[in-house]
Amino acid sequence: MDAMRSAGRSAVVGRAGRRWRTALVGVLAAGSLLLTAACSGGDSPSWEGGGDTAGGASGAASAAPQLSTVAVTSPALDATDVEAWSEVKYNSEDPDNTTVTVTDAKGAEVKGTVDKDDNTWRPAQSLDWATKYTVTVATPEAQGKSNTTSSSFTTMKKPANLVRVTSFLGDDNTVGVGMPLIMKFGRAIPEKYRAEVERRMVVTATPAQEGTWRWISSTEVHYRPKVYWQAGTKIFYKVQLKGVKLGDGWYGRSDLTVDMKVGRELIMTVSNKTKKMIVEQDGKVIKTIPVSLGKKSTPSSSGTMVVMEKKAHTVFDTTDEDPDGGYRTDIDWAQRITYSGQFIHAAPWSEGQQGSTNVSHGCVNVSEALGEWLFNKTLMGDPIKVTGTEEKLKNGNGWTDWNMSYEEYKKGSYL
Numbered sequence: 387m388d389a390m391r392s393a394g395r396s397a398v399v400g401r402a403g404r405r406w407r408t409a410l411v412g413v414l415a416a417g418s419l420l421l422t423a424a425c426s427g428g429d430s431p432s433w434e435g436g437g438d439t440a441g442g443a444s445g446a447a448s449a450a451p452q453l454s455t456v457a458v459t460s461p462a463l464d465a466t467d468v469e470a471w472s473e474v475k476y477n478s479e480d481p482d483n484t485t486v487t488v489t490d491a492k493g494a495e496v497k498g499t500v501d502k503d504d505n506t507w508r509p510a511q512s513l514d515w516a517t518k519y520t521v522t523v524a525t526p527e528a529q530g531k532s533n534t535t536s537s538s539f540t541t542m543k544k545p546a547n548l549v550r551v552t553s554f555l556g557d558d559n560t561v562g563v564g565m566p567l568i569m570k571f572g573r574a575i576p577e578k579y580r581a582e583v584e585r586r587m588v589v590t591a592t593p594a595q596e597g598t599w600r601w602i603s604s605t606e607v608h609y610r611p612k613v614y615w616q617a618g619t620k621i622f623y624k625v626q627l628k629g630v631k632l633g634d635g636w637y638g639r640s641d642l643t644v645d646m647k648v649g650r651e652l653i654m655t656v657s658n659k660t661k662k663m664i665v666e667q668d669g670k671v672i673k674t675i676p677v678s679l680g681k682k683s684t685p686s687s688s689g690t691m692v693v694m695e696k697k698a699h700t701v702f703d704t705t706d707e708d709p710d711g712g713y714r715t716d717i718d719w720a721q722r723i724t725y726s727g728q729f730i731h732a733a734p735w736s737e738g739q740q741g742s743t744n745v746s747h748g749c750v751n752v753s754e755a756l757g758e759w760l761f762n763k764t765l766m767g768d769p770i771k772v773t774g775t776e777e778k779l780k781n782g783n784g785w786t787d788w789n790m791s792y793e794e795y796k797k798g799s800y801l
Contacts, residue, residue: 455479456523458537465539470515470629470637472541474507476523481505487522490514511641512629515544548639549573549632551625559646563616563653564692565767566787567609567623567644574604576633581800583607586627592620600798602782610787610795614769617668619648649765654730656750658686658774661741663750665760675756676741678733679775680748687728687748689779690771690788693764695722702727704747719757723750723770724784730770732757 460475461468478484486507488496496519497510513519517540524534550572555561567589575583584599589609591597597611609623622645627638655664656677663675680686697720704727705712720731726748733740733751740751750772752760769788772779779789787795 456484456525456533456535458521458523458535461537461539463537463539467542468539469631470512470541471509472513472539473509474521476505476507476521478505478523478525480525484523484525487524489520489522491518511626513541515541515629517541545635545637547633547636549575549627549636550639551627551642553623553625553642553644555644555646557645559644560649560765561646562693562765562767562769563614563648563651564690564769564788565615565648565765566692566785567621568785569607569609569625571605571632572639573633573636576604577800579632580607582630583627583632584799584801586630587623587625589621589623591615592622595619598792598796598799599801600787600795601800602798608785608787612792614651614653614788615648617648617651621646621648648767652764652768654760654764654768654770656770656772658688658744658772661744663752665763667763673756673759675752675760678736678740678742678746678751679744679772680728680746681744682776684747685776686744686746686750686772687724687777687779687783688772688775689786690769691723691728691779692770692785692788693721693723693730693766693768694785696720696761696764696766698761718754719761721761721764722784724779726783728784730757730760 456476456478458474458476461472474486474488476484476486481502484502484505486498486500488498488507488509490496496513498507499510500507507521518538519541520536520538522534522536527533552570552572554568554570555565569587580601584607587599587607587609589597591611593616595611595613595616597609599607599609601607615621622643624641624643626641628641630638632638651666651668653666655666656662656679657664658679661677661679663677664671665673665675698718700717700720701714702717702720703712703714705714717729718732720729722729728748728750730750730752732754733746733749734754736745736751737753739745740753745751750770779786781789
């Protein structure tokens with residue numbers, strides 16, 4: 387009986403022990419699943435021998451680096467007659483690590499920039515005419531294999547129809563604070579090409595100042611800052627129009643750059659009411675000059691102009707325009723401010739009326755002595771503002787870039 391009870395207890399304990407061990411195994415299994423999910427991303431922990439399981443091998447395979455595919459999509463392989471400012475387009479599954487190299491027929495690398503967001507390579511300057519170029523697009527090696535592709539294209543022959551582009555200003559010029567930058571074209575530029583022209587005319591001012599281009603006509607475009615240039619500003623502008631389409635079958639002839647500067651600030655203000663010119667330099671009045679403006683039959687224009695041309699000695703001849711009432715007169719210290727013939731100039735014959743009565747044909751008359759003084763002070767591009775006369779300045783009658791608000795001026799841009 388004791389033996390039977392002992393055996394019975396053993397049987398009970400054995401069953402209970404099995405149940406306890408079963409529960410423990412279940413807990414451990416659940417813990418293993420939690421650890422696996424949280425720590426190993428699908429692989430079993432090393433203390434469970436997971437490193438040698440089929441699941442571990444599968445995880446290693448899924449983490450293997452994948453090769454990226456690259457391809458040049460434009461210009462097409464072996465394309466000919468490609469325009470000189472053409473961009474290179476490519477595809478890549480790994481754009482951040484993709485390199486693009488363009489070389490010429492001699493193997494020299496062509497300078498350019500890569501837009502990795504747009505998968506585009508852009509040349510820093512126009513490509514040469516009738517030249518073969520090779521594009522190489524590559525991503526880093528993966529599993530010992532290089533992922534590289536190459537493509538070639540040939541640019542167009544030099545066109546027969548080329549448009550000359552010129553700058554009014556040149557290197558080392560020093561100008562007044564109102565001087566616009568002026569570009570002229572040898573042929574009218576159709577409107578649909580003007581935005582692209584503006585994109586390729588880049589102005590860099592030091593210190594930086596906001597500004598914009600404005601089309602004065604189909605053959606002329608100006609640039610001015612929002613307010614007058616700061617005294618001492620260094621200006622560099624780059625015009626890259628060689629090979630740029632400027633009309634149907636017409637292309638830009640050449641590129642150009644200009645490196646110049648702005649001098650001191652000098653501003654002239656003329657009042658018809660007081661018959662005086664106030665000359666300010668760097669914010670301080672340095673001279674007050676008596677003037678005689680245009681009489682009522684030939685009034686001076688009210689508005690903001692700039693000095694466009696300077697001649698120490700010249701001849702005014704209006705006899706061709708007006709054979710009966712015209713005149714021919716020697717003039718000293720002449721400074722043109724409109725296309726229609728208004729000048730600041732010395733007029734010794736009107737010195738008795740200067741400061742009190744208007745007797746000119748539209749010009750700003752000053753004395754011989756003060757005309758010479760002012761002539762030696764001014765720079766091309768110095769602004770002059772005339773107020774209170776019978777006639778308003780017409781935009782386009784000279785460099786009238788400052789005769790309108792900046793908001794109005796910006797409307798002449800195609801960007």
